[in-house]
Amino acid sequence: MARKTPQSFDSDHCPYCGQNILTGAMRCVSCGKMLKTPEEQKAAIDHVIASRKKFRIASVIRIMVFLIIIGVAYYFFAGQLSAVIKKLLGS
Numbered sequence: 001m002a003r004k005t006p007q008s009f010d011s012d013h014c015p016y017c018g019q020n021i022l023t024g025a026m027r028c029v030s031c032g033k034m035l036k037t038p039e040e041q042k043a044a045i046d047h048v049i050a051s052r053k054k055f056r057i058a059s060v061i062r063i064m065v066f067l068i069i070i071g072v073a074y075y076f077f078a079g080q081l082s083a084v085i086k087k088l089l090g091s
């Protein structure tokens with residue numbers, strides 16, 4: 001099936017009405033024609049979702065590493081603290 005859409009997607013002029021449009025815009029604000037095919041729209045949306053997911057995983061890993069460090073630090077600190085208390089109480 002041949003595509004009716006024009007070749008120059010990345011230009012900043014609407015291929016239908018010639019008005020200025022934002023580069024990468026999905027729809028012309030002047031004439032309302034769709035400037036990207038549904039496949040291209042889906043790819044663009046998937047790209048945004050994938051990058052968001054990637055960011056979320058990275059932040060979760062960062063939080064987990066932070067909690068592990070805090071947990072280990074607390075474990076050692078609590079061990080030292082109980083030793084100090086035992087020493088104080090035991091003497």
Ligand SMILES: [Zn+2]
Pocket residue numbers: 014015016017018019028029030031032033
């Ligand atoms: Zn237009």
